[in-house]
Amino acid sequence: MRKKFIIVIFGGLGDLARNKIYPVLYSLYKKYRLVNCIKIISTGRRPNINKEEFYMILKESIKSEDKNFSALFDFVKLDLEKPEDYINLKNVISNYKDEEYIFYLATPPFTFENIIKNLGEFLKDYPNKKKIVIEKPFGYDLESAIKLNKLLKNYFKEDEIYRIDHFLGKETVQNIFGLRFSNIIFEGIWNRNFIDHIQISALEDIGVEGRLGYYDKVGALRDMIQNHLIQILSIIAMEPPCCIDEKAIRDEKVKVLKSIREIKYEEVPNFAVRGQYKGYLKDENLNKSNTETYAAVKFYIENIRWDGIPFYLRTGKKLKKKETSVIIVFRKIPGLFSKILDCIPQENIIGFKIAPENKIVLNFQLRPLGGSILSCPMPTSMEWSGPNIEAYETLFLDIIEGDQTLFIREDEIEKSWEIVQPILDFWKNDPNIPIYESYTYGPKEAEEFIRKDDREWRYL
Numbered sequence: 217m218r219k220k221f222i223i224v225i226f227g228g229l230g231d232l233a234r235n236k237i238y239p240v241l242y243s244l245y246k247k248y249r250l251v252n253c254i255k256i257i258s259t260g261r262r263p264n265i266n267k268e269e270f271y272m273i274l275k276e277s278i279k280s281e282d283k284n285f286s287a288l289f290d291f292v293k294l295d296l297e298k299p300e301d302y303i304n305l306k307n308v309i310s311n312y313k314d315e316e317y318i319f320y321l322a323t324p325p326f327t328f329e330n331i332i333k334n335l336g337e338f339l340k341d342y343p344n345k346k347k348i349v350i351e352k353p354f355g356y357d358l359e360s361a362i363k364l365n366k367l368l369k370n371y372f373k374e375d376e377i378y379r380i381d382h383f384l385g386k387e388t389v390q391n392i393f394g395l396r397f398s399n400i401i402f403e404g405i406w407n408r409n410f411i412d413h414i415q416i417s418a419l420e421d422i423g424v425e426g427r428l429g430y431y432d433k434v435g436a437l438r439d440m441i442q443n444h445l446i447q448i449l450s451i452i453a454m455e456p457p458c459c460i461d462e463k464a465i466r467d468e469k470v471k472v473l474k475s476i477r478e479i480k481y482e483e484v485p486n487f488a489v490r491g492q493y494k495g496y497l498k499d500e501n502l503n504k505s506n507t508e509t510y511a512a513v514k515f516y517i518e519n520i521r522w523d524g525i526p527f528y529l530r531t532g533k534k535l536k537k538k539e540t541s542v543i544i545v546f547r548k549i550p551g552l553f554s555k556i557l558d559c560i561p562q563e564n565i566i567g568f569k570i571a572p573e574n575k576i577v578l579n580f581q582l583r584p585l586g587g588s589i590l591s592c593p594m595p596t597s598m599e600w601s602g603p604n605i606e607a608y609e610t611l612f613l614d615i616i617e618g619d620q621t622l623f624i625r626e627d628e629i630e631k632s633w634e635i636v637q638p639i640l641d642f643w644k645n646d647p648n649i650p651i652y653e654s655y656t657y658g659p660k661e662a663e664e665f666i667r668k669d670d671r672e673w674r675y676l
């Protein structure tokens with residue numbers, strides 16, 4: 217019999233809770249995955265909200281008026297700055313003596329320290345099993361991430377800490393692991409002998425969308441590359457783990473991060489480029505801001521498998537289209553055969569489309585049916601059908617089950633900050649930021665950045 221648990225959500229009236237967490241909990245509830253959940257305690261700062269008003273918020277969020285599901289919820293008013301409000305929460309929680317506690321911090325990063333301290337102190341009186349879930353961004357730079365880890369460790373053990381990166385819950389991201397390690401045909405070519413370079417992109421057509429308070433302090437490198445894209449890189453580049461075990465898998469990912477060649481401060485312009493979309497200041501009512509809404513970085517992994525092979529990571533807002541993808545570009549075919557093709561030969565690629573749809577693309581040269589003996593590039597794609605499970609749902613279930621494979625470990629988070637830190641430092645001191653037109657593919661500097669390596673940005 218599994219342990220009964222309660223969930224406590226900090227930031228229960230915020231966007232994340234309303235857009236993601238409640239719908240995901242409802243989906244789990246309908247699938248009978250919350251049968252052991254005996255209470256969900258939502259907290260928020262709004263003082264005068266009564267139960268009925270909270271139920272209205274819930275109803276809007278889950279798009280259903282399910283009385284049984286709503287009955288699982290309690291709302292506790294909590295101003296994160298006020299220690300006395302934590303006592304209210306403590307009183308409510310103390311009704312659940314034997315249950316496991318799951319605390320979900322769906323709040324802005326500046327609140328983490330306060331919540332952890334207050335929670336940690338009052339939990340000292342409770343021997344209950346507990347888990348704490350922390351949203352990204354985990355820290356603001358290497359120093360603050362180390363500090364936050366230290367603080368957490370005062371009160372929680374590593375196996376109680378779930379640092380979320382929702383990209384790891386995405387279907388196709390998990391399929392990179394599946395495709396690599398459950399098909400023998402890929403292992404032999406998954407290395408520097410066959411691969412020319414790898415592109416990992418998260419392009420968005422939306423802008424900052426009302427999140428300026430957060431985004432302007434953070435920028436694209438912190439928002440997307442330090443976490444989501446470096447995580448994908450580690451899955452693409454990792455060695456096969458010894459077993460399907462959370463420690464073994466995370467160990468392999470960390471080894472990749474440790475092998476990334478350090479970018480020295482003075483080398484940053486050769487390895488990273490940024491941009492800001494035209495109109496960012498006007499749209500967001502700012503006089504001045506150097507925050508990048510576009511960033512591209514080139515990493516090298518210094519190990520036997522990847523030495524010399526560039527990994528290009530890029531992300532941007534207000535670009536021409538939404539596309540999240542990984543494109544593995546193989547070397548050009550050598551010699552005679554490349555000359556007899558009746559069109560320009562293209563490199564083979566394996567592409568993983570992560571958004572907007574799930575797809576794997578293979579690009580071959582192939583003789584078309586009924587064509588001449590010569591070949592043409594022939595993209596072949598595989599789309600698999602089935603319910604597209606929301607990343608947060610996968611991750612929430614793992615939290616309940618206590619599986620940390622898809623969560624970021626302490627050493628992993630610190631290493632990924634260390635990797636981007638010189639770029640953050642350099643950009644902080646550089647007042648010149650290239651501007652790009654909205655709804656294009658980003659700044660011309662980013663085109664030049666990859667073109668000088670004799671390559672081009674790819675799309676699926």
Ligand code: BG6
Pocket residue numbers: 420439540571
């Ligand atoms: C978030 C970033 O982590 O990921 C956002 O903070 C970004 O800026 C979002 O828009 C993209 O995630 P998804 O799942 O919509 O591709």
